[in-house]
Amino acid sequence: MTDTFEKIDYSKTLYLPQTEFPMRAGLPEKEPVTVARWQKMDLYKRLRESAAGREKYVLHDGPPYANGNIHIGHALNKILKDVITRSFQMRGFDSNYVPGWDCHGLPIEWKIEEKYRAAGKNKDEVEINEFRKECREFAAGWIKVQGEEFQRLGVVGDFDNPYTTMNFHAEARIAGELLKFAMSGQLYRGSKPVMWSVVERTALAEAEVEYQDYESDTIWVKFPVASGSEALAGAHVVIWTTTPWTIPGNRAVSYSPRIAYGLYEVTAAENDFGPQPGEKLIFAAALADESAAKAKVTLNLIRSLSGEELGMLVLSHPFKGLGGGYGFAVPMIAGDHVTDDAGTGFVHTAPGHGREDFEAWMDAGVELRNRGIDTAIPFTVDDGGFFTKDAPGFGPDREGGAARVIDDHGKKGDANKAVIDELIKRGALFARGRLKHSYPHSWRSKKPIIFRNTPQWFVYMDKQLGDGTTLRSRALQAIDDTRFVPAAGQTRLRAMIEDRPDWVLSRQRAWGVPIAIFADADGNVLKDEAVNARIVEAFEKEGADAWFAEGARERFLGSRANEAWKQVMDILDVWFDSGSTHAFTLEDRPDLKWPADVYLEGSDQHRGWFHSSLLESCGTRGRAPYKAVVTHGFTMDEEGRKMSKSLGNTVVPQDVLKQSGADILRLWVMTTDYWEDQRLGKNVLQTNIDAYRKLRNTIRWMLGTLAHDDGEEVALAEMPELERLMLHRLSELDALVRKGYDDFEFKRITRALIDFMVVELSAFYFDIRKDVLYCDAPSSTRRKAAVHVVRELFNCLVKWLAPMLPFTTEEAWLERNPEAVSVHLEQFPEVPAGWHDEALAEKWRKIRQVRSVVTGALELERAKKTIGSSLEAVPVVYMSDAVLEEALSGIDLAEISITSDLVISHEDLTGDSFMLREVPGVAVVVEKAEDRGLVKCARSWRYTSDVGSDAAFADVSARDAAALHELKSLGRL
Known part of the structure; x- marks a missing residue:
């Protein structure tokens, strides 16, 4: 019988792994x-069918721009979203993912303009809806490409029916959302300094700006005291600025009642153009010496000055008389933004070129008008960065033409030099220098921007909305009600909402949803539901192109066409587009729900999509369109x-x-x-x-x-x-x-x-x-x-x-x-x-402690080449820890240690043994199985004492022989 099985290939009797994987x-x-x-x-459809009737879980997709192949940031973003939607789908939810795309705005418009320039075409000579058609086709092409790239990442969603901001229904709803702001009185036309891209010829929002290092000219300028204090007659207030080109727009100098100031006399000077001995100058006490060093002069304090005394002063503009202009009074006004951290302790205030300047000027408006001061804000720089007629001597009246702040390529123009040269000529320059600092740039063109006073359309942040709230207070409450992951995002978004100015909505471009309203010459908005209905209906059928079609004004105004309403032709900020996606996606699609369970985007979207979605939804619905915000x-x-x-x-x-x-x-x-x-x-x-x-x-x-x-x-x-x-x-x-x-x-x-x-x-x-x-x-x-x-x-x-x-x-x-x-x-x-079974787990934590000592000893013997396989060993385990030994009850430690046998000993140790410091009470000495008289099984390779106990299979252990008999009886041998 033995001879019958001597030639058996035992490997074929084993249940070895078999797979095509x-x-x-x-x-x-x-x-x-x-x-x-x-x-x-159609896995997407099957997922929806399988989840029908379940509770919905909705991740609303923040729309990428449809203007190029995806990059690693897109991949990270979409993979995270896909993991979230899949995980909720597999946990009993109907977790539907609808991808979306942002299609309007400069990124796409620029691409078409580049194509025009390459072909020698002028955009302004092309009919606007023809230009918009090309933008639409460009976006549609990239939506297809990006959709395929996202799916290649494994993303599953409704790519056959995504949402896009250029869809006719979407454009109608975006216009409808704007009209809600208009009808509720939250929309207004104002003249404020806004961030302006000369390169792109449009206003920008906070979310469209990034900060980069930039080297600026810095100047210290002397403003003569004109009136308000006989004791200070002939003295000069010195200001410091990093934007010399804004000096023609100066209308005031701001000070702080909390800062200590002093009147100083120049006692010595070593400079070519600056102050000379005998001049009297006013500085913040903490900054006088630092300022003096810049001008290479020595100052002597004459006396301290109070805020009350400074507030009575009226100054003259350093350009008084230039080009027949600048003859207005320059008042001193108190400002919370003034510090003595840098500069001179005074802030040159050009309300047409800075938010804080504007606010300080407006806060002082009533008092200034009572003093007979004209509070009108000049428009000193046009959309191309050129000085206007409101900047006499630097505008069109200047020999050689208007000076320019920034050119079409984002390079510095000649404005700073022109201003500085004139200040030197008039003896008004105290000192000059250069400073490398963080300066706002357009995140699209990557070129520096300017702050420029220009009429734009805004949404109020602090206007009472009739229920005791403002848009700001609603947004802050919504932030408190939202879950943020990580939690720091809540603090970041709250800080942005707390400090942000009114939301500027208008853009001077062509590709987007128009600010589809009518206004009179004073900026009053037409509030007529019938007109609004005609606008939305037309957009639904024809898209926003209807606004630019011939006869649009008469079509929408109807019987009111003979009234003095002007059609607004500005384009909506694309952040308003994307901020409205919750309306035409979450609300209008029956396979989704409002609000979304989660929004997930990059951390930059605290100032972008999270931000605009929050404001849009709070302004129209009183709460955020999301329950949770996750950032990467x-x-x-x-x-x-x-x-x-x-x-x-x-x-x-x-x-x-x-x-x-x-x-x-x-x-x-x-x-x-x-x-x-x-x-x-x-x-x-x-x-x-x-x-x-x-x-x-x-x-x-x-x-x-x-x-x-x-x-x-x-x-x-x-x-x-x-x-x-x-x-x-x-x-x-x-x-x-x-x-x-x-x-x-x-x-x-x-x-x-x-x-x-x-x-x-x-x-x-x-x-x-x-x-x-x-x-x-x-x-x-x-x-x-x-x-x-x-x-x-x-x-x-x-x-x-x-x-x-x-x-x-x-x-x-x-x-x-x-x-x-x-x-x-x-x-x-x-x-x-x-x-x-926590009790079992605790027991096995102890077993694995003992095992770790055994396996450590085996590894050491392997390294010495005393043994090859662990099955060649019989460890002798010396136990002195009763707790660990009790855990071994009922356990075959040899099996757990993958050895042929194992002996537990309570004898005193003799000779060398292996121990682990972290497992006291256990020591191991490794002996060879052969030395203990054990024989290797030809089938399992374990060393046992019963190899050959079954004559039918003389070279295997009893366990393996029994298995072979059973396999034979089943016809598998």
Whole structure:
């Protein structure tokens, strides 16, 4: 009989893993095939059908601009959104994702203008709706491209029916939202200094400005005292400014009653053009010496001055008489914005060129008019950055033409030089210098901007709205009612709302939704519901182009066309467009809901989309359009530097997809602290590739093992402790995963799952159970229990990972369940409460402490080459810790340590032993199995004392012989 089985290939009698799931992922080739499959089967539609009737969970998509291929920031953003929507979908919600695009505004308009310039065409010679048509077609082309790129990342959403701000219905609703502000009296026309881009020829909002280092000319200017104090006759108040070109717009000098000032006399001077001995000058006491050093003069304090005395002064403009102008009085006014931190303690106040200057001027308006001072604000600079007739000597009357602040390319013009030269000529310049500082630039053109007084349309922030609230107070309350992740976002947005000026809505461009109102010469808005209805109806049918069509004024005004109403031709700020998306998307789509559960964007959107959406919704509905706001940082290179083409350190998502695959990029997103700025580069990607490989191999091993799964279940009470321990760990992970998805803490989930799969499964549980799974008989309860647990592990882990790694989990799920449609149509597993067993877990923490000493000793012997496999060893474990020894009760420590045998000893130690400082009371001496008379089993490779006990299989252990008999009886041998 023995001879019959001598030639058996025992490897064929083992339940070795069998799977078609490859070790090499091949993601760049496989993922596009999966995307095509999802599109063909209409996975999005199936998701909606499967979720019909469930509670909705809505992440509202912040719209990117449709003007180019996606970059790494887009990839980060869309992956985060996809993970959120998928995770809620798989937890019992109808989590519908509707992508959107921002289509209006300068980014697209500029592209068309560039095309015109290249063809030698003039935009102004093209009919406006023809130009708008080209903008619309340009945006539509990029929507298609970006939509495909987003789907290649694994994003699933309603890409066949996205929302776009240029959709006719959207344009009608945007106009309708504006009309709500108009009808409620929140919209007004005002003349204020606004941030103005000379390059782009339009007003800008706070959200459209970024700050960059910029070198400015700085000047100290003397303003002669004209009246108000005989004692100060002949003295000069000295101001300091970084914008010399604003001096023609000066109308006052601001001081602070809280600052100590003094009257000083120049006693010595070493300069070419500045003050000379005998001149009397007024400075803040804290800044006099610093100012004197700039002009290379010596000052002597004559006496201190009070705020009351300063407030009585009227000054003369240093350009008095130039070009027949500047003859007006320049009053001293108190200002809260004045400090003695830098400069002179006085602020040159040009109300047409700065927000604080404007506010100080307006606050003093009544008092100034009572003193007979004209409070009109001049328009000294036009839309091209040229001085106007309100700047005599520098405007059109200047020899050689008007001086210019900034040219069409964003370069400094000749305005500063012209002003400084004139100040020197008049002896009004105290000192000059240069300063490198942070200065506002357009975030589109990247060129410096100016503050310029110009008529624009605004929304009041502080006007009473009839219910005891203002737009500002409503917004601040809404911020308090909103959940922010991270929490610091709440403080940031609150600070912006608290300090922001009125919302400037108008833009002097062509591509966008118009400010579709009629106003009279004084800026009063026509409030006529019938007119409004005609406007909205036309936009719904024809789009906003209807506003610019021939005869539009008469069409919309109807019977009122003979009245003196002027059609406003300014374009709406695109932030108002995107801030209104909640209205025409969340409210108007039955598959969504208002308000959204969450908005997620980059941290810059505290001043952008989060901000404008908040103001628009609070102004029209009294609350925020979102319940929660989640923000992410920006992606830097591996050294923490900002990515830029000039540095050559950009990571292009399309390249990552081609080289590694979307799931690698998604894993990177999931393992970052995305709330902060993240780093990405070759080394970071390789780290994620390595982690993915380990994760994939764990999934592959489970699939291979489950190839032998007959679906039989083992009752929890009948399972060995090790299996029950793994189920307990699943119960712990279930709570962690669900909370992590709720808290948007994806790194916590990913770290926990990867550690579990690599450390607790591959290097512990699977390693231990390979012998049972491969070698035990088909009827073995141990084996059945282990297969049952591997089945549960696979189901839980693949589903939990599905929102994060949709391609890999789909491949694994279909390999395991060929008849299935998609893992993404599944729900997260319901983990039985009975799996949780903290007492068992505590016991196994002690067991693993003892095991760690054993495995440490084995590693040491391996390093010495005393043994090869751990199965060649029989550790002798010397126990002096009763608590740890009690934990070993009922446990086969040899099996847990993956050794052929193991001896527990209470004898005193003799000779060398292995110990771990953190596990006192346990010492190990490793002996060789052969030295103890054990023989190696030819099937399992374990060393036992019963090899050959079954004559039918003389070279295997009794356990393996029994398994072989059973396999033979089943016809498998």
